[in-house]
Amino acid sequence: MRVDAPARWSSRARQLRGHCVTEVGTHGKHLLVATSCDLTVHCHAMIYGSWQFGAPGMTLRKPQRQVRLRLRTVEREAVFFNGPVMELLTPEELAAHGRLTRLGPDVMSDTFDGNEAWCRLFLDAQRETGDAVLDQRIVAGIGNIYKSESLFLTGILPTRMVSSLGRQQVDRLWNMARHLMWRDARRSGPIVTLDDPLRRDGDRHWVYRRRGRPCFRCGTRIEMVRQGELRRATYFCPTCQV
DNA sequence: TACATATGATCAT
């Protein structure tokens, strides 16, 4: 494996040279690439980061100065652009990592633990559901788009208190998020949550960023509310969601 | 051309 990385953290990056990727895994929005030299590459794309995959030496779709990491083998190349989190961790650092260790169960994992998610959710039941769904310490992986879309498709009003939810309802919510995310993971490009966007005049979402426009199911105008400390926008249909 | 907003999260105040 060949590694190209900025000179400012070349000390550890140099250790990777000539080693192999042994395992690639994710936990929520975090990507972890384990290598044969015991250093693990940890990436988080936040809003700006993106990946490009292809043959070695492929034409990059962004300027060289935006490259954060470049992993290359004889057959394939993976390039990470602009992600603000890009670090090389020792096993000790990985085990004690502040963000990673606090994450809830990964909603996309085959071994997703609904019991643990339920317990974490009800640690603070006096909280709006839309806010809680985005908390990565409860369940890891759900972002702002999937939050609004999953709540709409399960008919849950985002302003409802967590305490008013039942176990089956919560399980349906996680399952819906998982379904949307896995379906979308098989395609490239922007996030799409509508079944057939071509039939909706190019719309990609049921409610996300559709404030003031008619609900596809009942025609009621979509509304928006800001939730949580970060005032993140949640979109919903006041008729279809109760 | 300028501006607002954003698939996220941390840090300073």
Added chain:
DNA sequence: TGATCCTATGTAA
């Protein structure tokens, strides 16, 4: 609560 990281996109002017 707001600034910040930083780029892309959509809309207004």
